[in-house]
Amino acid sequence: MYVQEFFNQLWLKYTQLTPQALFIHKLFTECGEQVVNDHIAFRTFDGCAFDLTAFTRILNSLGYEAFADYRFPEKHLEAKAFKHNSDALPKIFASELKRSELSLANQHILKRLIKTASMTELKVSDLYAGRLWSPITYAEYQSLAEESEYAAWLSTMGLTANHFTVSVNHLQNYNHLEKLNQLLISQGIPLNEVGGLIKGGPDVYLAQSATLADQYEERFACGTTALIPSCFYEFAYRYSLPSGKLFEGFVTNNASKIFDSTHRVID
Ligand code: NI
Numbered sequence: 001m002y003v004q005e006f007f008n009q010l011w012l013k014y015t016q017l018t019p020q021a022l023f024i025h026k027l028f029t030e031c032g033e034q035v036v037n038d039h040i041a042f043r044t045f046d047g048c049a050f051d052l053t054a055f056t057r058i059l060n061s062l063g064y065e066a067f068a069d070y071r072f073p074e075k076h077l078e079a080k081a082f083k084h085n086s087d088a089l090p091k092i093f094a095s096e097l098k099r100s101e102l103s104l105a106n107q108h109i110l111k112r113l114i115k116t117a118s119m120t121e122l123k124v125s126d127l128y129a130g131r132l133w134s135p136i137t138y139a140e141y142q143s144l145a146e147e148s149e150y151a152a153w154l155s156t157m158g159l160t161a162n163h164f165t166v167s168v169n170h171l172q173n174y175n176h177l178e179k180l181n182q183l184l185i186s187q188g189i190p191l192n193e194v195g196g197l198i199k200g201g202p203d204v205y206l207a208q209s210a211t212l213a214d215q216y217e218e219r220f221a222c223g224t225t226a227l228i229p230s231c232f233y234e235f236a237y238r239y240s241l242p243s244g245k246l247f248e249g250f251v252t253n254n255a256s257k258i259f260d261s262t263h264r265v266i267d
Helices: 003-017 018-029 052-061 104-115 124-128 138-145 149-157 178-188 252-262
Strands: 037-045 064-072 079-083 091-097 163-167 199-203 206-210 215-219 223-227 234-238
Touching: 003 018, 003 124, 003 149, 003 215, 018 234, 037 149, 052 064, 052 079, 052 091, 052 124, 064 091, 064 252, 091 149, 104 149, 104 199, 138 149, 138 223, 149 223, 149 252, 178 206, 178 234, 199 252, 206 252, 223 234, 234 252
Parallel strands: 037 091, 163 234
Antiparallel strands: 037 163, 064 079, 079 091, 199 206, 206 234, 215 223
16 A cells, blocks of 8 residues: 555544544645644554554555654553654654553453454554454443553554644744644634643753544443544644754653543543
8 A cells, every 4th residue: 555545544534533633734724834744643552463563564564664662651651653764754653552561450351352353464454444343341441541541542442543743843824832722722622731731842852732632422332322532633843953953753751741632531
């Protein structure tokens, strides 16, 4: 599959789950902005046919190479950053959940879930196929979310772009996160406020903000339906390193807060 077709399909699936992203994208284009993606993020489980190793193989086949590794011990995650050999395509940030670090009860839920996934070898189109396994019950969802919002999100949403990220450097009129955030707030779009609206800054060469995930009506096993978080939109501004080159990596302290964009909203 050509890599551009992969991105088209990803965007299609992502915007079906994330109407706010289409709305914001349209806001920018109506202002005459050209929207360029900084990176796209994926989530997965470790130790299965669609783990980070399998993702790496697929991304390699699309011309991507891993260039950095990250760890989030408090969230039980590991991640890799990938860039394309053409340097003209968005970076990819893919993380995986270390299942063995969860409680035995939650490990059991995830083990059963993974067993119901039909695929034996991951393929490109699986990366936007959504949930490839049987639905869990609402009680299981709540049990997972209590310990890991990431696990709950991934169990329900499946394989899909968790977020697209606009490169703020490439915007003409909204190339400052403060101004961009004000635009989104004025449009009534809820933003992730964990650690402040802007995560990071010039000291770490990367500043990011993100919306809160849209809500999606999920039908759980046994027929219960509930509104749960789907995906969100992110905005990244990169600063130049002392060498003059733009910083291209990620910052764990920023990313850890960005993960929280898919937390459940509890009234
Ligand atoms: Ni991101």
